[in-house]
Amino acid sequence: MSDLDRLGRPLRDLRISVTDRCNFRCTYCMPREVFGADFQFLPRAELLTFEEIARLARLFIDQGVEKIRLTGGEPLLRRDLERLIAALAPMPGLGDLTLTTNGSLLARKAGALADAGLRRITVSLDSLDDEVFGRLNDVDFPVSVVLDGIAAAERAGLAPVKINMVVRRGVNESSVLPMARHFRESGHILRFIEYMDVGHSNGWVLDDVVPAAEIVGMIDAEMPLEPVDPNYQGEVADRWRYRDGGGEIGLISSVTEPFCSTCTRARLTAEGELYTCLFGVSGHDLRAPLRAGATDEELAERIRAVWRVRADRYSELRSLATVRLPKVEMSHIGG
Ligand code: SAM
Ligand code: SF4
Numbered sequence: 001m002s003d004l005d006r007l008g009r010p011l012r013d014l015r016i017s018v019t020d021r022c023n024f025r026c027t028y029c030m031p032r033e034v035f036g037a038d039f040q041f042l043p044r045a046e047l048l049t050f051e052e053i054a055r056l057a058r059l060f061i062d063q064g065v066e067k068i069r070l071t072g073g074e075p076l077l078r079r080d081l082e083r084l085i086a087a088l089a090p091m092p093g094l095g096d097l098t099l100t101t102n103g104s105l106l107a108r109k110a111g112a113l114a115d116a117g118l119r120r121i122t123v124s125l126d127s128l129d130d131e132v133f134g135r136l137n138d139v140d141f142p143v144s145v146v147l148d149g150i151a152a153a154e155r156a157g158l159a160p161v162k163i164n165m166v167v168r169r170g171v172n173e174s175s176v177l178p179m180a181r182h183f184r185e186s187g188h189i190l191r192f193i194e195y196m197d198v199g200h201s202n203g204w205v206l207d208d209v210v211p212a213a214e215i216v217g218m219i220d221a222e223m224p225l226e227p228v229d230p231n232y233q234g235e236v237a238d239r240w241r242y243r244d245g246g247g248e249i250g251l252i253s254s255v256t257e258p259f260c261s262t263c264t265r266a267r268l269t270a271e272g273e274l275y276t277c278l279f280g281v282s283g284h285d286l287r288a289p290l291r292a293g294a295t296d297e298e299l300a301e302r303i304r305a306v307w308r309v310r311a312d313r314y315s316e317l318r319s320l321a322t323v324r325l326p327k328v329e330m331s332h333i334g335g
């Protein structure tokens with residue numbers, strides 16, 4: 001069992017980034033001006049191998065992690081990802097294994113992912129309108145291919161699929177109602193995410209955020225909603241359901257209602273750095289000791305030592321002050 005951090009929070013969730021590369025250039029995450037043709041992504045030798053990831057994952061589970069999410073960059077760009085899933089899925093103590101993807105390669109890969117033992121999946125989709133979506137992903141990627149990916153995930157048994165929509169004022173707020181109508185009664189769970197000031201490259205200002213309460217208001221006016229109790233304490237998304245039984249949505253209000261006090265998440269970057277906050281300034285290198293022959297106990301102690309001194313609560317501080325704190329890019333750390 002893990003120690004508590006300095007604010008009394010246990011370690012329960014681990015997000016593992018399996019690549020820093022992506023085939024999209026979402027303006028809010030990997031803007032083209034920063035992640036252009038000459039951007040240096042990590043060379044292969046610097047990425048943790050699947051064996052290294054699996055070993056660390058087992059140690060994290062020993063420390064109390066119950067849920068693992070694979071992310072990136074775009075995780076489905078990592079070749080043979082099914083091999084990693086097959087290694088993680090049967091690990092005793094792991095209650096939940098899931099993955100967040102932009103959906104671009106999902107139609108082809110959903111079956112293999114499920115066969116390897118993936119249990120759930122989250123697909124990011126910011127609009128049903130090709131023009132709006134193309135402007136956001138900045139590679140003119142069509143909506144229909146992502147929808148095909150969601151359908152393939154459903155057929156493969158990964159339902160209900162969670163659909164993540166980042167809402168940015170003046171960019172895709174007009175897509176909120178069409179998305180809500182589309183996924184109502186689909187059995188999938190649409191989750192609206194407040195646009196966050198992750199990294200330094202997306203030029204975030206508070207005016208860009210559409211508060212979750214406003215999104216609920218917009219949807220409720222057309223399709224009446226009622227709140228639902230959280231599935232468990234510390235659940236990130238606030239749950240709402242359609243009063244007529246049309247299903248459920250989620251709201252992730254990281255900016256207007258920060259949930260740092262119940263944050264039990266650690267993040268492992270593709271090159272093996274441990275971060276204890278999405279807005280962390282620097283990570284703790286686990287790859288160097290791993291490759292220098294550290295024992296399981298030495299690695300476990302390093303993880304415990306990092307967690308014990310954790311005092312991160314960036315989102316709470318952001319709402320208290322307007323200080324510009326330094327931080328890491330989202331595509332590096334994984335969402
Ligand atoms: N490439 C995959 C994807 O897009 O689903 C996985 C990695 S992505 C960094 C994980 C999640 O973070 C996505 O749902 C994405 O929309 C979200 N995200 C990225 N930048 C964000 C920002 N500035 N604010 C809020 N969410 C963001
Ligand atoms: Fe790629 Fe996901 Fe970031 Fe978009 S949000 S650029 S798909 S990593």
Ligand code: SF4
Pocket residue numbers: 258259260261263264265276277278279312313314315316
């Ligand atoms: Fe957790 Fe950091 Fe986000 Fe707060 S800001 S919820 S501590 S990841």
